[in-house]
Amino acid sequence: MVFSNPSQSRESILITEWGKHSLSFSVFHEKDNRVLATRIVDLGTPLNDMAASDFERLFKEETVLAYSFEKLICLLDTSLMTLVPNSLFQMESSKDALQLVHHIPSGQFEFCHERLLSIDYQVVYALPKNLKDALSKHFMNVSYDLTAASLLNYFSKLNQLDALFAVHFNAEEILVYRFENKKLIFFNSFDFITAEDVIYHLLHVMNDQKLHPDRSLVYYSGLLPEDSSIMSELKEYIKNLKPLPRTNKVNYATDVASMPEHYFVHHYSKLL
Numbered sequence: 001m002v003f004s005n006p007s008q009s010r011e012s013i014l015i016t017e018w019g020k021h022s023l024s025f026s027v028f029h030e031k032d033n034r035v036l037a038t039r040i041v042d043l044g045t046p047l048n049d050m051a052a053s054d055f056e057r058l059f060k061e062e063t064v065l066a067y068s069f070e071k072l073i074c075l076l077d078t079s080l081m082t083l084v085p086n087s088l089f090q091m092e093s094s095k096d097a098l099q100l101v102h103h104i105p106s107g108q109f110e111f112c113h114e115r116l117l118s119i120d121y122q123v124v125y126a127l128p129k130n131l132k133d134a135l136s137k138h139f140m141n142v143s144y145d146l147t148a149a150s151l152l153n154y155f156s157k158l159n160q161l162d163a164l165f166a167v168h169f170n171a172e173e174i175l176v177y178r179f180e181n182k183k184l185i186f187f188n189s190f191d192f193i194t195a196e197d198v199i200y201h202l203l204h205v206m207n208d209q210k211l212h213p214d215r216s217l218v219y220y221s222g223l224l225p226e227d228s229s230i231m232s233e234l235k236e237y238i239k240n241l242k243p244l245p246r247t248n249k250v251n252y253a254t255d256v257a258s259m260p261e262h263y264f265v266h267h268y269s270k271l272l
Helices: 052-061 091-099 129-138 147-157 195-208 229-237 265-271
Strands: 012-018 022-029 034-042 071-076 081-085 109-115 121-128 142-146 163-169 173-180 183-191 217-222 240-243
Touching: 012 265, 022 265, 034 265, 052 129, 071 129, 071 147, 071 265, 081 091, 091 109, 091 121, 109 129, 109 142, 121 129, 121 142, 121 147, 129 142, 142 147, 147 163, 147 173, 147 183, 147 265, 163 195, 173 195, 183 195, 195 229, 229 240
Parallel strands: 012 071, 071 142, 163 217, 217 240
Antiparallel strands: 012 022, 022 034, 081 121, 109 121, 163 173, 173 183
16 A cells, blocks of 8 residues: 555655656655655556557556546656757747657657756657546646656756766666766767667767776666676676665655665656
C-alpha cells in the first residue's frame, strides 16, 4: 500500500515518467516531505501506439492511478525534442523547429515547449495526444516536462559544482550533459544497444570536449545497475565514474532509500 489512508493522496504529488515501453512513478507526500514510493510498470504496448482503451486498461490495473492527487507531473522520455535559442524561438513554429532535426512519425502529437532555467534555450518536444487526453481525463492538475529538461534544470541549480559532465541512462538512449561555470556547454542524446555503443558515444563527446577519460569526473544517473555489463566495460575506459546522488532535501521511505542513489534522480529533482 502506498497510502496509510486515502487523504494522504490529496496531500501528495504524483510524478509519472513515460518511456517507450514503461511507466515509472514516484509519490511525494508534501506534509511529511517524504517520497512514499517509486515503482516501474511495463506498459505492454509502446507508448506512441497506445490507444485510449490501452490507457483505460492501465488506469484500472495500476491502483495508484485511481487516487486523487494535489498535482501530477508528467515526465516524458522521448528523442522527439530539440533545443532552440530564445532569440530564435517562435511558439507558432514549434513543430517546424522539431521537424528540422527529426522525422515525426505518423500519429497525433501536440507540440510543446518550455523555457529552461538559467540557460538561454527553449526545449521543444512532441507530446502524444492520447497520453495527454488520458491524464486530463483522470487528473485535475497536470503539468508536463521532459526527463532531459528536468535534468538540465536540475544541473543548472547545482551551484556547488563549477563543472559537471554527466550521462543519464534511459532504456535505449543516453543523455549527455556538460556544464562549465554554471553554463550549458554541451547537450545531446544518443541511441544505444550495446555497451560498445555507450563507450563509443561517450569517448567521442569527451574527445570533442577535450575531457581526458583518465582524469575527468563523469557522473551517471538512470537505471544502470552497478553490476551491469555496461558499467563494467565503462570502467575500463573511464576511470572516474561517480553516481549522481539524489537530493538530500527530501525524506525517503525505506524501500525507496534502499535503491541505488543514482536511480530516479530526475524524479526527486522535481520536488525542489
